[in-house]
Amino acid sequence: MVKRACPPSALATDCLWAFGVGGGICTLGEGLRQLYLSLGWEKDAAGSLVSVTLIGLSGLLTCLGLYQKLAAKAGAGTLVPITGFANSVISPAIEFKAEGLITGVGAKMFIIAGPVIVYGLTASWVWGMIYAFTGWTGMGG
Amino acid sequence: MGNAKDTLIPGISPVIRAWASVGGKKESEGPLAGEFDLLNGENSLGQESWERAECLFQQQCAELCLKKAQLTPDQVSLALGGDLQAQCTATAYAMRTLGFPYAGLYGACSTMTQGLALAACLAGSCLLPQVLVMTSSHFCAAEREFRTPLGYGGQRTPTAQWTATAAGACLVSPQGKGPKITALTFGRVVDLEVTDINNMGAAMAPAAAQTILRHLAGRGAQPGDYDAIVTGDLGLVGTRLLLQLLEGQGVHLTNHRDCGLMLYDRQTQQVGAGGSGAGCSAAVLCAHFLPRLAAGEYRRVLFLSTGALMSQTTYLQGETIPGLAHAIELEGCV
Numbered sequence: 159m160v161k162r163a164c165p166p167s168a169l170a171t172d173c174l175w176a177f178g179v180g181g182g183i184c185t186l187g188e189g190l191r192q193l194y195l196s197l198g199w200e201k202d203a204a205g206s207l208v209s210v211t212l213i214g215l216s217g218l219l220t221c222l223g224l225y226q227k228l229a230a231k232a233g234a235g236t237l238v239p240i241t242g243f244a245n246s247v248i249s250p251a252i253e254f255k256a257e258g259l260i261t262g263v264g265a266k267m268f269i270i271a272g273p274v275i276v277y278g279l280t281a282s283w284v285w286g287m288i289y290a291f292t293g294w295t296g297m298g299g
Numbered sequence: 300m301g302n303a304k305d306t307l308i309p310g311i312s313p314v315i316r317a318w319a320s321v322g323g324k325k326e327s328e329g330p331l332a333g334e335f336d337l338l339n340g341e342n343s344l345g346q347e348s349w350e351r352a353e354c355l356f357q358q359q360c361a362e363l364c365l366k367k368a369q370l371t372p373d374q375v376s377l378a379l380g381g382d383l384q385a386q387c388t389a390t391a392y393a394m395r396t397l398g399f400p401y402a403g404l405y406g407a408c409s410t411m412t413q414g415l416a417l418a419a420c421l422a423g424s425c426l427l428p429q430v431l432v433m434t435s436s437h438f439c440a441a442e443r444e445f446r447t448p449l450g451y452g453g454q455r456t457p458t459a460q461w462t463a464t465a466a467g468a469c470l471v472s473p474q475g476k477g478p479k480i481t482a483l484t485f486g487r488v489v490d491l492e493v494t495d496i497n498n499m500g501a502a503m504a505p506a507a508a509q510t511i512l513r514h515l516a517g518r519g520a521q522p523g524d525y526d527a528i529v530t531g532d533l534g535l536v537g538t539r540l541l542l543q544l545l546e547g548q549g550v551h552l553t554n555h556r557d558c559g560l561m562l563y564d565r566q567t568q569q570v571g572a573g574g575s576g577a578g579c580s581a582a583v584l585c586a587h588f589l590p591r592l593a594a595g596e597y598r599r600v601l602f603l604s605t606g607a608l609m610s611q612t613t614y615l616q617g618e619t620i621p622g623l624a625h626a627i628e629l630e631g632c633v
Contacts, residue, residue, distance in 0.1 A: 160493060160501045163539040165457040165572070172454075220450045229452025230569070236452050249450030253443055256348040270451065 306517020500537025
């Protein structure tokens with residue numbers, strides 16, 4: 159009964175927005191990589207610089223209150239790329255500054271990203287152990 | 300369901316002598332903007348925290364209400380109030396400045412009619428001459444308490460509601476000029492096991508249905524005897540469910556209004572399923588319904604505020620969301 163009363167998500171529109179914006183962020187990343195490569199950076203360094211630039215841009219847009227406006231439309235398109243992860247750390251840091259630098263910003267900064275880091279590290283540890291004992295990478299390597 | 304004993308009739312029908320409503324930015328862009336007493340163009344009011352800003356909303360509202368009633372602060376016998384902040388600090392801190400005798404209430408978004416029903420008992424038995432009832436909510440303070448930081452880039456589900464940044468205050472007296480509270484029904488906590496914190500209208504609808512049925516039974520009334528039967532913040536989903544639940548009991552509502560659907564324009568304001576919050580029903584009551592009752596445009600209105608009584612802790616522990624709705628019956632000035 160509750161399900162029937164609920165308005166459905168605009169699935170097609172949401173997917174198009176997510177595809178467009180998410181793809182746009184990735185294209186921007188590739189554009190930046192080509193730019194850094196053309197400026198003479200090594201391949202690895204160029205990749206790192208792209209990450210740093212996108213995180214910086216996400217931080218700037220979050221501070222200006224623009225990232226969440228884009229995310230309200232784009233959904234997973236802004237959540238999945240590295241910019242979404244940056245936003246999830248920066249937004250609580252801004253929000254909780256009223257509670258102080260240590261008990262507010264410091265303690266609350268990872269309330270959203272914390273679980274991702276914990277379980278991401280745990281998963282990589284498990285995978286590392288499997289690799290260490292069996293040599294199997296699961297990627298044909 | 301229709302237990303007549305739950306409905307109380309005050310010895311004398313107390314009067315809402317004065318009222319005031321204050322809204323924030325989004326409320327100033329909504330369809331009721333022209334009916335508020337005061338609208339703040341930005342929601343921080345120059346304060347360092349959203350909690351402090353909400354406290355100021357309450358102060359502004361109480362002061363406006365007293366001004367309209369032509370009362371000095373020391374003439375207030377008791378203030379009953381609450382909000383959505385943990386430990387109801389918006390109201391308590393407003394009272395620190397206002398200095399009234401104060402009893403804090405928590406009924407989540409049902410607090411306004413909880414306070415008015417209690418005030419009707421106290422004023423209706425001539426125990427207290429001037430009872431101030433006030434509640435508020437603030438979108439930004441509620442978001443950080445119950446959901447995610449404001450700057451977080453998440454997508455809201457279509458069933459989620461928008462917490463109103465608003466406050467409402469009423470002054471209830473044993474006598475005077477203004478709409479009367481002729482009957483009241485304190486609700487019972489109802490839980491039909493909704494667990495989605497982004498669908499609180501669904502959690503509250505059964506409680507609203509039950510209180511409406513109890514009140515109608517207690518008064519021996521039909522829905523058509525009222526000009527409007529108003530709920531606080533069921534929003535689109537809760538409204539649909541309320542109408543279906545009542546239909547199931549053989550009660551057909553054609554005069555239902557929901558404050559959460561009235562406060563904003565869902566098509567243009569991106570508020571999901573509608574408005575919510577303790578300040579939503581309070582502000583819409585004071586901005587829209589009381590002036591119309593005073594003008595004689597409405598003769599008889601059944602007004603319910605609806606609350607979802609979970610906390611962030613119980614939600615994370617997987618508890619279901621209990622709902623509560625209190626009703627007051629208002630009679631207009633002839």
